[in-house]
Amino acid sequence: MSYQSDAIIRIKNLRLRTWIGINAEEIANRQDVVINVQLHYAADTARVSEDIRDALNYRTITKAIIQHVESNRFSLLEKLTQDVLNIAREHYQVTYAEVEIDKLHALRYADSVSVTMSWRR
Template sequence: MPTSNAIIKITNLRLRTYIGFNQEEREKMQDVVINIEIHYPAQHAINEDNVEEALNYKKVTKAVIKHVEAGRFLLLEKLVSDVLDISRDHCWVQFARVTVDKPHALRFADSVSLTLEYQRD
């Protein structure tokens, strides 16, 4: 069987943090919705059914939660970049994509989102 890439998707992780540079945004926590996609080679996990051979998405999620909820961010770009760094931290990760939505950021829009990607060379 050829090498297979696993694609982990963490969908609609809803957290609260301080995000924004306006005075009100710096004083009041806001909702953010985080979506993460991580690609890694899964051949060993597939063949051996061994937990040690799989990327631990629960560990990634806990690190994201801790960082986001304890953080203060002026820019959405910084928040997304930090979450992307956490998501690609494991040496097996070949590709990662993070999108963060900031609901109610604009008066007539459901949300504003920003996406960043990482690709191993």
């Protein structure tokens, strides 16, 4: 049986701390970022299976994102977003990935500023 449509996995509101920005305070102190990732993959086998090897392992992807974000410094939100997108799209099963990262309190009267990037196989 073929379903011919992707499953969509959403990693919602992954809250991490990293060095992001260019002014002295941003360079000296970690800041909060909120990451949202959307992953599409052909889940035909996983739909009828109970074997984890048939599904996209979002836990492994999330751990790689956490490790990368928390252990590096970024001047630009665009660079951070592209790095996370690269991690999200690494798995051969992923057909589409979208990443949005919010830098909290980046502007005085706004909750956050975000950048969104996507990729399609």
